[in-house]
Amino acid sequence: xxxxxxxxxxxxxxxxxxxxxxxxxxxxxxxxxxxxxxxxxxxxxxxxxxxxxxxxxxxxxxxxxxxxxxxxxxxxxxxxxxxxxxxxxxxxxxxxxxxxxxxxxxxxxxxxxxxxxxxxxxxxxxxxxxxxxxxxxxxxxxxxxx
Numbered sequence: 001x002x003x004x005x006x007x008x009x010x011x012x013x014x015x016x017x018x019x020x021x022x023x024x025x026x027x028x029x030x031x032x033x034x035x036x037x038x039x040x041x042x043x044x045x046x047x048x049x050x051x052x053x054x055x056x057x058x059x060x061x062x063x064x065x066x067x068x069x070x071x072x073x074x075x076x077x078x079x080x081x082x083x084x085x086x087x088x089x090x091x092x093x094x095x096x097x098x099x100x101x102x103x104x105x106x107x108x109x110x111x112x113x114x115x116x117x118x119x120x121x122x123x124x125x126x127x128x129x130x131x132x133x134x135x136x137x138x139x140x141x142x143x144x145x146x
């Protein structure tokens with residue numbers, strides 16, 4: 001193991017998490033979800049390694065105004081099963097958006113981060129709000145580069 005890797009391993013507890021604020025108003029679902037997943041993982045950092053949790057805290061507002069391309073508003077279906085016979089539940093994109101718009105973005109980001117033990121920690125740093133109000137006003141938000 002090189003000296004740099006040993007130093008990185010020691011500094012794992014001292015990760016400086018930045019706060020990112022995304023406005024989902026008019027944004028495309030998949031493109032927004034990939035940006036959020038990259039910031040949750042910390043892939044933009046030069047010290048990124050896949051086995052460490054060095055990502056940022058991401059706050060997303062206006063999740064109820066998110067857009068999808070093509071016919072997905074009418075044809076996209078969200079499915080889940082209760083594991084009981086006949087327990088398959090299906091809802092269209094429009095229904096899920098009307099009931100709780102945070103579920104749409106949460107499932108999109110959840111599918112884009114690695115399927116390992118760090119997944120739950122990364123998803124805990126994702127804060128979603130359907131309107132413009134959020135309770136993290138005192139957080140020092142970093143400006144987005146894009």
